[in-house]
Amino acid sequence: MYVYSAGTGSCVAVENSFEVTISPITATSSNVDVVNYGESTGSIDMTIAGGSAPYTYEWTGPDTFTASTEDLTDLSAGIFDLVITDVNECIFNYSATISQPDAFIIINIKVLLGGPYNSITGLMNDDLRSNGVIPTSSPYSDPLIVNSNVFNSGGISGTGLKADDIVDWIWIELRDPNDNTNIIIGQSALLQRDGDVMSLDGTSVLSISVTPGDYYIGVKHRNHFGVLSLAAVALTHNTATIVDFTNSSFATFGADAEALRASGKKTLWAGNVNGDTIIQYAGAGTLDTSNLLEFILNDSSNFLNLPSWPVNGYDIHDVDMNGTTQFTGAGVLDTQCILQNVLSYPGNFLNLSTWQIVEQLPEN
Ligand SMILES: [Ca+2]
Ligand SMILES: [Ca+2]
């Protein structure tokens, strides 16, 4: 309430009174978030009240974003700050947040497992799939689950290439570009016969929920040695970077981290059936062959404790992944597969059956 008097001197004149109502600026907004990660489909529609028009707008946002319009479109995700100034230079500050779905990258990894690899066809055998023994839940630590028809010949559609039929589950790791022992994220995926690592429908490009950037790429398998890219690889959400562990010129951590096959392709070393970091057939130490024999002798249906007893099914001891684990006797022996690996190791010049192959990962 203001009171003024028009009088002068000691005379009291008529007093008038009036109210001045200062209407502050208020603002609200209607925001649209970004629909797909990494796109610029967000928008902010401001509604301004109060103050005295015309207003001026000073927007700032992520990546040095600026604008001077009331409303904004084609926005990427981030926090957008607005300073509204009216004609009387009254100021109002406003802030709006545009969000987006979680970050992800896509990647095209190729890797071959030495156990089921066939150098003549260039494909891995898929006996576990055709025997119907691959579990629908991952054997790794996620554990992810797939629809069982992913394991049909031809995949879910039934019309896929035989080269794309599923061999097994595989484990993918993205590691810190500043520390190759620091696993940022690990994820189960599916491995096709031709070595392509796919998402859980067996045919879609592998997508991993992580911020785009540089990562070391690791691949692990339950009875093969793991392998890690020597260099960090740039990964984005819109183009699948090819990371080809089958290519003999692709550099991996350590020495002879993979086996070089007659076809010229590289495959993961097969035969680590006891989960340690060494593949060993004979001699002193913790032998994979001893672990395999123990498994055979302890099989509940092997009443006579025959070392030649074959055990069918999905098991870590089945090195060549033909659906049967066998230590000795007639048939395809998993012990032979381990021995062949040991004898073929590049550093084993004397062809010692006691040679130890050591997994080439920086944490070992
Ligand atoms: Ca508006
Ligand atoms: Ca393929």
Ligand SMILES: [Ca+2]
């Ligand atoms: Ca071992």
Ligand SMILES: [Ca+2]
């Ligand atoms: Ca086997």
